[in-house]
Amino acid sequence: MTIRPKSVSGTRTLASTRCSGTHSKDRHVKAFQIAALELERTRKMREIEAARARTGSLLERLREIDALIARHQADLGVVSLEVSEEPPPPPVRKRQTIRYG
Numbered sequence: 354m355t356i357r358p359k360s361v362s363g364t365r366t367l368a369s370t371r372c373s374g375t376h377s378k379d380r381h382v383k384a385f386q387i388a389a390l391e392l393e394r395t396r397k398m399r400e401i402e403a404a405r406a407r408t409g410s411l412l413e414r415l416r417e418i419d420a421l422i423a424r425h426q427a428d429l430g431v432v433s434l435e436v437s438e439e440p441p442p443p444p445v446r447k448r449q450t451i452r453y454g
Contacts, residue, residue, distance in 0.1 A: 426432075
């Protein structure tokens, strides 16, 4: 069994390899990167769907709470105060001027 001498063309250079340590122009590397990105995209889309479902269930519960409050206020004969769903605007702060001198 003979050992083949290494040639210059068989040596990988820093320019021919990127961070992955393989030739970045190889077709299989690009295909794997595409697959990994598609997998990550699918995971992120599922996270978004889960967040939307959670938001929907929270809003539904808030509607139930409002209905219960209204029913209890009606039983007590209390006039309900309308609660706006918009948060109050933030307080306006005066800009500060910093002077160096």
